[in-house]
Amino acid sequence: MANMDTPDRETQIPTNLRLLLILEEVAKRGVAIKPSDLIDSLGLAKPTIHRLLQTAEAEGFLQRDLDGRSYGPGPRLRELAVNTVSSEHLRTARLAILRRVADEIGETCNLSIPDREGMIYLDRVETKWPLRIQLPIGTQVPFHCTASGKMYLSTLRRSNLDGFLSANKLKPYTESTVTDFDELRSEIKLISQNGYSTDDEEFMPGMSAIAVPVMDKNGRLVATLSVHAPTQRQDVGGLKKFLGLLQEGSSNLSNLLD
Structure with a gap:
């Protein structure tokens, strides 16, 4: 060369x-x-x-x-990246995919992207149920106790993950939030192996969630596709039954990036 x-x-x-x-x-x-x-x-x-x-x-x-x-x-x-992927023709196709997933599952479907301090909700399709959890577009949520955030952390190189853990105090949002570094590392390793992540009332009491990665053509995570629900309607075990549907939606979203 x-x-x-x-x-x-x-x-x-x-x-x-x-x-x-x-x-x-x-x-x-x-x-x-x-x-x-x-x-x-x-x-x-x-x-x-x-x-x-x-x-x-x-x-x-x-x-x-x-x-x-x-x-x-x-x-x-x-911000430039967010505005680019939010262009009208891309967003129309993206929302159609989210809507199909949300309608099939019957719960709120979200597309989130990583920012420096946490995951940001880029798009969402709300459940039709009157009982719902409000997390509007633009909301930023922490990495360590959300399904989307832990999914993102699982794609980091070990050195970057260690850097994140050493630089951040793991704030307890609920009684179920994991705040021990070694325990979180073990969970993130399992997420990396399984290809999906869950939130069992770790960020908000009474909320469960599951997330899968949306990858680009180079195999890098660019976003996460997730579904969340009140636990009185769907617990984590119930949401896992829709993993195949989420993975199909994730694949369709990845195809939009080609």
Whole structure:
């Protein structure tokens, strides 16, 4: 492979395209990325990379990771991603899939995406039952005690999961919330093996939920598809019976990303 870190390579990339290529690379990697990785992959000079990273950070498109050296998506880049996947024609197709799942199960169906501090509800179709749990679009919920959040944590590399656990106090939302790091690690390992996650009154008393991942073509989690219900109507065991339907819906949502 030719060495791309040359003046010739840099002059081939238009100035107004360089920052976009950096943002694309950060989004594509799916993990925080070091400047040296960008130099290797894009072939831009070290001073150019550092200058563009500083600009992107100052404008909120990128932000420093916990190690202080790597960069991940910032609030403006995450907002851009949300607005992109919320475009009208994509949302129409997405809601049709959610509606079918919600109608088949008879409970509220949600599509959530990971943000830096928790999972955000991107779309939902409400149950027709008058007794329902209100979690509006845009609501952010914690990672460690929700079905969607634990599903996301199960896809992290061990080092990133350990970083999350060491940097965050596991707040008890209910008597059932897991707040022990080792116990949560064990559950997350099981989730990774099973391919689905549950919430048995861990986030809200009287609420049960189940979630499956929505993957992109590279096999990375981009969202979660979940269903939640009052426990007096559906407990976790009851929701597990619809796992096949959720997985089918997840596959259909993944196909929209192609």
